[in-house]
Amino acid sequence: xxxxxxxxxxxxxxxxxxxxxxxxxxITHLADVTALADVPIHADLPAIMPAADFVPGEIxxxxxxxxxxxxxxxPASPQPAQDIVVTGRGAWEAPDPFADVNTVAxxxxxxxxxxxxxxLARTYKSILPKPVRDGIHNFLxxxxxxxxxxxxxxQLKIGRALETVGRFAINTTIGIAGLFDMAKRxxxxxxxxxxxxxxxxxxxxxxxxxxxxxxxxxxxxxxxLIGGALDRLLFPFVYGSRxxxxxxxxxxxVLGALDHRAEFDDTLKQLHDGQSDPYARSRDFYLQRRQNExxxxxxxxxxxSSPMSEAPTAPIVVRERSGTTLEDAPATPExxxxx
Numbered sequence: 001x002x003x004x005x006x007x008x009x010x011x012x013x014x015x016x017x018x019x020x021x022x023x024x025x026x027i028t029h030l031a032d033v034t035a036l037a038d039v040p041i042h043a044d045l046p047a048i049m050p051a052a053d054f055v056p057g058e059i060x061x062x063x064x065x066x067x068x069x070x071x072x073x074x075p076a077s078p079q080p081a082q083d084i085v086v087t088g089r090g091a092w093e094a095p096d097p098f099a100d101v102n103t104v105a106x107x108x109x110x111x112x113x114x115x116x117x118x119x120l121a122r123t124y125k126s127i128l129p130k131p132v133r134d135g136i137h138n139f140l141x142x143x144x145x146x147x148x149x150x151x152x153x154x155q156l157k158i159g160r161a162l163e164t165v166g167r168f169a170i171n172t173t174i175g176i177a178g179l180f181d182m183a184k185r186x187x188x189x190x191x192x193x194x195x196x197x198x199x200x201x202x203x204x205x206x207x208x209x210x211x212x213x214x215x216x217x218x219x220x221x222x223x224x225l226i227g228g229a230l231d232r233l234l235f236p237f238v239y240g241s242r243x244x245x246x247x248x249x250x251x252x253x254v255l256g257a258l259d260h261r262a263e264f265d266d267t268l269k270q271l272h273d274g275q276s277d278p279y280a281r282s283r284d285f286y287l288q289r290r291q292n293e294x295x296x297x298x299x300x301x302x303x304x305s306s307p308m309s310e311a312p313t314a315p316i317v318v319r320e321r322s323g324t325t326l327e328d329a330p331a332t333p334e335x336x337x338x339x
Contacts, residue, residue: 090291091291092288093321095211097210098210098212102213109215120258120261124262138171138179144231145164146168149165149168151196151200152164152193155195155200155297164193166183193307195293197228198223198290199297201223201227206223207223208224208290211287212225213279224290264311284319
């Protein structure tokens, strides 16, 4: 009897919620449905009489007085299809355990940006002619070329390291201290690349650590904070200690902030304007670009694709996080976003 009750419960029980497992691929598993074989009826057993031929109160006829009725086993209820969506955490998905604090810092930074930094950057962009702004941009990025070259060497990419040294030599001399990017023109055609210690750490498998949004610094991670500090530490060795003195450091910092804010003005509008969660979009955009640089160094992304030092020229596409665990898996699995 307990076996019959259990079988009946299986027929009426609702399908279980199907979890999404964070393993990185989609797998669809369909349960096999096996039809039950017909059970033969022996001649010496009483036949089952249809209910319509039996009137309550009458004696049921003998088994041999009626034609045997073939036993029909009810078709087995097929098991519901078990679609298991396995979602994997992308390499770029740094954890965000300090999301509440980060969001407060982000909103405060955006308030200051809207009130002060953005108007100054747009004024800077509107007043200075583009050739002048390009010269400042080239000069600031030419200062970083020794750091870029060193990190290519640390990543054992000697060809790129030598090419970057050549860029620095050409632009510092022919390009008048880097004001003109002569190295990218004929006959040299040496394209500017972005690199630093943060990329070197990622290249050798060091994880980013939790995401942080810090005032003044902006979006970052512990790996990027340490890498950026090492980048700046090299400047005195290349240009002398006076570059750290206020009369040099302050103008460079102000020009760098204005140049960067003006350069990324359209990018920030795409990330923030009309978005339901601009903080999350800014976070994931930053992390995806950083991971893209590391993947490119490892040969897993198109060469020189979307360097962080340059504003993107194509429309911004920010991939969604996997964000699904066994505990919060949806009852109806959703499509896994591309990675």
